[in-house]
Amino acid sequence: QVQLVESGGGLVQPGGSLRLSCALSGGTFTTYSMAWFRQAPGKEREFVAAARANGGTTYYADSLKGRFSISRDRANSAVHLQMSSLEPEDTAVYYCAAGRPILSSLRTMTGYRHWGQGTQVTVSS
DSSP: OOEEEEEOOEEEOTTOOEEEEEEEESSOGGGOEEEEEEEOTTSOOEEEEEEOSSTTOEEEOTTTBTTEEEEEEGGGTEEEEEEOSOOGGGOEEEEEEEEOOOGGGTTSGGGOSEEOOOEEEEEOO
16 A cells, blocks of 8 residues: 655745655555645645656646756655745645646646645744
8 A cells, every 4th residue: 555654844934945755655656656735724735746757757836836846766765845945825734645647637636546644834934
């Protein structure tokens, strides 16, 4: 059974950086596309970034492109999300997801079967 475990969340000041990690176990990492979503209080969960299984092509939410970077770590069956120039609006629970979405579903929750428990990111001075 596939399990995803996120780490790296915490409290950071505006303008700071943070790196989230998500380790996959119980499945073949190279066959899964990996993604990050986030959910702020009172808001719906939204797409952040994804890295496809084949070739690792990356995709980002338009509003986050340039500040966030997703990368696959094959050696550790993990995916990382490097976040920089963080803003208070980035405060949310960040979720890791794994699945085999078709291209049209890559940015949607329905494209991913497996989810982590989430890690809190708080951007505040």
